[in-house]
Structure formats: C-alpha cells, structure tokens
Amino acid sequence: MAEYHASRNTVRGAIKELATLGVVRTLHGKGTFVTEHVNPIVTTLTTDPETGAGGGEGLVYTAEVAASGRSATTSEPDVRIQKANADIAHSLRILVGTEVISRGEQRYIDGRPWSLQTSFYPKSLARRAPRLLDADSIDEGTVAYLRERGIQQAGYRDAIQVRIPDKNETDYFNLPADGRIQVVEIYRVAFDQNGVRVRLTITVYPADRNRFVINVGRVPISDMLIKAVDESSG
Amino acid sequence: MAEYHASRNTVRGAIKELATLGVVRTLHGKGTFVTEHVNPIVTTLTTDPETGAGGGEGLVYTAEVAASGRSATTSEPDVRIQKANADIAHSLRILVGTEVISRGEQRYIDGRPWSLQTSFYPKSLARRAPRLLDADSIDEGTVAYLRERGIQQAGYRDAIQVRIPDKNETDYFNLPADGRIQVVEIYRVAFDQNGVRVRLTITVYPADRNRFVINVGRVPISDMLIKAVDESSG
DNA sequence: AATGATTTGTTCGTATGTATT
DNA sequence: AAATACATACGAACAAATCAT
Numbered sequence: 202m203a204e205y206h207a208s209r210n211t212v213r214g215a216i217k218e219l220a221t222l223g224v225v226r227t228l229h230g231k232g233t234f235v236t237e238h239v240n241p242i243v244t245t246l247t248t249d250p251e252t253g254a255g256g257g258e259g260l261v262y263t264a265e266v267a268a269s270g271r272s273a274t275t276s277e278p279d280v281r282i283q284k285a286n287a288d289i290a291h292s293l294r295i296l297v298g299t300e301v302i303s304r305g306e307q308r309y310i311d312g313r314p315w316s317l318q319t320s321f322y323p324k325s326l327a328r329r330a331p332r333l334l335d336a337d338s339i340d341e342g343t344v345a346y347l348r349e350r351g352i353q354q355a356g357y358r359d360a361i362q363v364r365i366p367d368k369n370e371t372d373y374f375n376l377p378a379d380g381r382i383q384v385v386e387i388y389r390v391a392f393d394q395n396g397v398r399v400r401l402t403i404t405v406y407p408a409d410r411n412r413f414v415i416n417v418g419r420v421p422i423s424d425m426l427i428k429a430v431d432e433s434s435g
Numbered sequence: 436m437a438e439y440h441a442s443r444n445t446v447r448g449a450i451k452e453l454a455t456l457g458v459v460r461t462l463h464g465k466g467t468f469v470t471e472h473v474n475p476i477v478t479t480l481t482t483d484p485e486t487g488a489g490g491g492e493g494l495v496y497t498a499e500v501a502a503s504g505r506s507a508t509t510s511e512p513d514v515r516i517q518k519a520n521a522d523i524a525h526s527l528r529i530l531v532g533t534e535v536i537s538r539g540e541q542r543y544i545d546g547r548p549w550s551l552q553t554s555f556y557p558k559s560l561a562r563r564a565p566r567l568l569d570a571d572s573i574d575e576g577t578v579a580y581l582r583e584r585g586i587q588q589a590g591y592r593d594a595i596q597v598r599i600p601d602k603n604e605t606d607y608f609n610l611p612a613d614g615r616i617q618v619v620e621i622y623r624v625a626f627d628q629n630g631v632r633v634r635l636t637i638t639v640y641p642a643d644r645n646r647f648v649i650n651v652g653r654v655p656i657s658d659m660l661i662k663a664v665d666e667s668s669g
Numbered sequence: 670a671a672t673g674a675t676t677t678g679t680t681c682g683t684a685t686g687t688a689t690t
Numbered sequence: 691a692a693a694t695a696c697a698t699a700c701g702a703a704c705a706a707a708t709c710a711t
Contacts, residue, residue: 208681213696221455222599222614229696230688241596247481247651356652362475363597363619363642365456380456383617383642385597396655408597408617408642415649417481418590421630442700447677463677464707671711678706686698 221381223409241412242266242310246359246387258318258389258402260342262308271310279305280336282324289321292390292401300324302333304343307373314373316411320402326352343400344391352399357391363408374407383408455615457643475646476500476544480593480621492552492623492636494576496542505544513539514570516558523555526624526635534558536567538577541607548607550645554636560586577634578625586633591625597642608641617642 202212216233219225227233245265266273281303290297305319320343327334330350339346344354365380376382385408391400436446450467453459461467479499500507515537524531539553554577561568564584573580578588599614610616619642625634 210682211680214679216696218613227696228689230690230694232689232695243594246649354652356650356654358654359649359651360477361595361647361649362645363617379452381615383597392652392654394653396653411596413595415480415593415595416590417593418588418626419628419630420590420592420626444701445699448698450677461677462708464675464709466676466708673709673711675709676707679704681703682701684698684700686696688694688696690692690694 220377223382239410241410242271242315243269243412243414244406245414245416247415247417258342258344258404260345266310272312273315274309274312275338276307276309278336278338279303280334281305282334285321289401292388293321293323293398295323302327304333314375316404316406317370317373318402318404320400322400326399347399353394354391354399355394355396357389360388361413362386366405366407370405376407385411385413387413454611457616473644475644476505476549477503477646477648478640479648479650481649481651492578492638494579500544506546507549508543508546509572510541510543512570512572513537514568515539516568519555523635526622527555527557527632529557536561538567548609550638550640551604551607552636552638554634556634560633581633587628588625588633589628589630591623594622595647596620600639600641604639610641619645619647621647 202209205212207215216225216227220227223236225233226236243265244262263273263275282300283303284298285293285295285301287297289301290299293301295301302322302324303319304322305317307314308316308318322333326347329352330347332339332346333343341349348354363383363385366374366376366382366384368378370376370384371378374384376384385406387402387404387406389400389402389404390398391402393399436443439446441449450459450461454461457470459467460470477499478496497507497509516534517537518532519527519529519535521531523529523535524533527535529535536556536558537553538556539551541548542550542552556567560581563586564581566573566580567577575583581588597617597619600608600610600616600618602612604610604618605612608618610618619640621636621638621640623634623636623638624632625636627633
C-alpha cells in the first residue's frame with residue numbers, strides 16, 4: 202500500500218491476480234508467499250512395446266516415480282460395486298445401471314497427494330477374476346492379474362481433458378476452491394484381445410505440477426529414459 | 436443486488452467467481468452471459484500405424500476436423516530464421532544460438548481461432564529441403580515434403596503441459612487476461628530414421644474447448660473413427 | 670452524428686469476521 | 691489475550707465500452 206500509494210482493496214485485488222497467475226499463494230492468517238517452482242512430475246502415457254514400461258498406472262507409475270528418486274505410495278483401494286452411470290456405461294459400452302466394480306485409489310508422491318485414480322470393471326469380469334472384488338491391493342497390478350486370468354490387455358485409448366476441480370479434488374490436492382488451478386483428467390479405456398472393453402480408468406492430476414509424455418513410432422532408447430525432472434521448456 | 440440484498444461489489448465478486456468457474460462470461464459494456472457449452476474439439480495425438488492417420492498436425496488436422504463437419508483453415512506461415520533459445524536448443528539437441536528455421540501458423544476452425552503452432556527445424560536441413568525456407572504453405576505437409584527429400588519421420592515424442600496463457604495467446608484466442616482459462620501446450624520432437632531430432636513443434640490450444648486422444652496397442656478400428664464431438668464424459 | 674442510458678471495470682475508504690502466531 | 695494477516699462486505703465515485711434514441 203505504501204509503495205504503490207494504493208488502498209488495501211486494490212492491493213488485495215492485485216494479490217488475487219498474482220495468485221491466479223500462480224506467482225504467489227495466500228494462506229489465511231499466515232501471510233502471502235511467493236510460489237516456489239516445483240519441477241513437474243512426468244508421466245509417460247504410452248507403453249514401450251519392447252520393454253513394456255510406461256502407461257502411468259498401477260505398478261508402472263511406482264517404478265517411474267521411484268526412478269526419479271521420489272517415493273510413491275498408494276492408499277488401500279476403495280472397492281465398491283455400483284451401477285454404471287451414463288458416462289461409465291458409454292465408455293465400457295454397457296447399459297446404464299449395469300453393475301460395475303470400482304476400485305479407487307489415492308496416490309501420493311513423497312507423502313504429498315499426487316493423483317486420484319478410479320478403475321471400473323464390468324462386474325461380469327469377477328467370475329474369471331474374483332480378486333477384483335478384494336479390498337486389498339493387487340500387488341502385481343490388475344493388468345498383470347487379469348492377464349494371468351486369461352484377459353489380456355491388447356490396447357487402450359486415453360482421452361485427456363482439462364477441467365475445474367470439484368470439491369473432492371480441491372480438498373484432496375489442497376487446491377484453492379475457486380478453480381484457479383485446474384486438473385487434468387485422463388479417461389483410459391482398455392481393450393482385450395477381442396476388442397472388448399474391459400476397464401475404464403479415470404485419473405485426475407493437478408494441472409500445475411504434472412506433465413505427460415507420449416512416444417509414437419521409433420523414439421531413440423536414450424530418450425525413453427524416464428526423467429521425472431525434465432529440464433526442458435518452461 | 437436486489438435479489439440477494441448485496442452490494443454491487445459483492446455481486447461483482449460473485450460474478451467473477453462464476454467467470455472463473457466458466458459458468459458465465461462478461462463482456463465490457465455489453466453484459467454478463469451464461470456460457471454456452473461448446474463440444475470439445477478432439478485431436479488424436481498418436482498416429483495409426485496402418486492408415487497413417489492422426490497426429491494432430493499439418494494436413495492431418497485438416498482432415499480430422501473436416502471429418503466432423505467443421506472447416507479448418509490455416510494462416511500463411513510466418514517463416515523466420517532465428518537463433519535457438521535454451522528451450523529450442525535443448526529440444527533439438529543443438530547449441531544455444533544455432534540458427535533454426537521457424538514456421539508459425541495460426542489455425543482456425545469455422546473461422547474461429549483454434550490453435551497456434553510453430554515448428555522449428557535446424558537450419559542445416561534447408562540444404563536438403565530448401566522449401567522449408569519458402570514463405571508459402573507446403574501443401575502436401577512438411578512431413579511428406581521432408582520424406583520426399585529423404586528425411587523420414589520415424590517417430591516423435593509429445594510432452595503435454597497446462598499453463599497460463601501469455602499476452603499473445605489471450606489476444607489470439609480471445610481469453611480473459613487474468614489467466615482464468617488456461618492453455619494446453621504440446622511439445623513435439625520428431626526423430627528421423629537415425630534417431631536424429633529434425634523438428635520441434637509447439638502447439639498451443641485453449642484448455643477449455645479441446646480434448647486429446649491417444650491410442651496405444653490394438654484399439655478396435657470402429658473406435659479409431661474420429662469424432663470431433665465425443666459424447667462421453669463431462 | 671450526438672447524446673444519454675446502461676453495463677462492466679477500477680479504485681477508494683471503512684468496517685467486521687476469522688485464522689494464525 | 692493481543693497483535694497480525696487474510697477474507698468478506700458495504701457505499702461511493704469515476705472510467706470505459708456499448709447501445710438506443
């Protein structure tokens with residue numbers, strides 16, 4: 202106020218703008234602090250056909266994060282049986298109201314919330330893969346477990362969009378409630394060897410500290426190395 | 436103000452929040468209007484190895500958009516020769532200050548600004564592919580032209596991040612200047628058959644009206660059909 | 670073409686509430 | 691309990707863009 206000969210309200214407005222731009226962060230009762238630049242966490246969405254590495258889910262993300270010297274942890278899965286809403290039904294090509302198994306997980310990096318992931322499986326899969334209904338983590342990963350049970354993942358399709366976080370997400374990620382910081386939402390539909398949709402996985406990441414990489418065609422191996430701290434761009 | 440017995444400033448603050456959430460949009464002197472939901476434009480980032488379709492650049496995006504009944508147009512390229520900054524140099528694995536060819540384009544859908552795309556090539560490429568220096572559009576697409584000149588694109592890597600738009604982008608896309616609506620920035624580094632980096636393409640899209648799709652492994656052909664209006668999710 | 674009404678944008682001064690230290 | 695700092699609200703004035711007359 203003294204420096205710019207402006208009123209408190211004006212300074213407040215300016216600080217709000219800086220907060221929108223991500224330059225500062227305000228904490229009620231504590232103060233306003235310049236944001237420290239966080240190196241984005243890099244997730245590779247494509248699978249390397251040779252090594253099988255990548256994909257950004259299950260065990261792979263743990264390995265990918267660990268490779269960058271960070272520690273990845275996952276909550277126990279929240280396993281539910283519910284009826285498919287229009288969104289889930291459309292993605293899995295089943296009828297609305299059909300029962301599905303949902304397995305939700307909270308994922309942390311270095312103890313800080315990193316992403317929210319929920320997978321939906323047609324309930325009929327449980328006949329051949331009963332452990333989908335267990336409330337324990339499937340240590341080898343559900344993709345490996347399903348393959349073991351004869352359900353191979355032949356491919357998948359990701360749809361990536363950016364949107365305003367909902368209440369759940371602002372709470373979990375500790376984001377401001379006014380939607381200044383957005384989230385990246387990735388819908389992954391996995392297909393089995395017959396082209397049947399066996400899984401829908403929805404993963405939500407805060408947009409400001411994540412980066413996503415996809416490799417297409419022949420990319421030099423040296424560049425396939427996972428670097429969670431990518432010094433390029435920005 | 437009458438309905439909620441609140442002051443103008445309070446109502447203004449509320450409207451600002453609604454604008455941040457994307458519910459309304461204010462136009463100076465005209466009024467405040469509820470936002471009409473726009474169906475996102477879908478861009479497929481992966482290339483179908485069989486058909487060669489996809490990739491989201493050059494001719495492909497025109498075809499992809501046309502398939503959804505919209506019309507795609509592109510400005511004449513803004514061709515420049517400039518020195519590589521740290522970002523470009525790192526992406527192309529060249530020294531900072533090395534001369535590069537930049538070709539920038541503004542891309543429109545149905546006459547409305549859709550994306551900004553700039554490609555950078557090492558200037559040494561111009562020996563074998565002199566038309567890179569022409570200020571005309573390369574109608575068959577630069578990827579096809581380079582292949583014709585013996586420089587094949589064997590693969591590419593995309594890095595996707597979300598950030599606040601700069602002045603250029605808010606002007607071009609007609610976004611609010613306070614960074615409420617963010618942009619998706621995609622860095623694409625293309626490799627030739629020897630694993631050499633031949634191109635860096637940076638494409639910027641407004642985050643609120645675009646969706647990106649990637650296909651990995653075997654995805655049913657029926658699902659490869661491009662749908663610029665995807666009724667799933669949201 | 671000019672003017673006034675309407676609407677959003679910006680700033681100020683002031684007061685009160687609430688979380689933190 | 692007091693001081694500090696952010697959050698919310700009110701009333702007022704003026705600027706700037708648009709629109710109707």
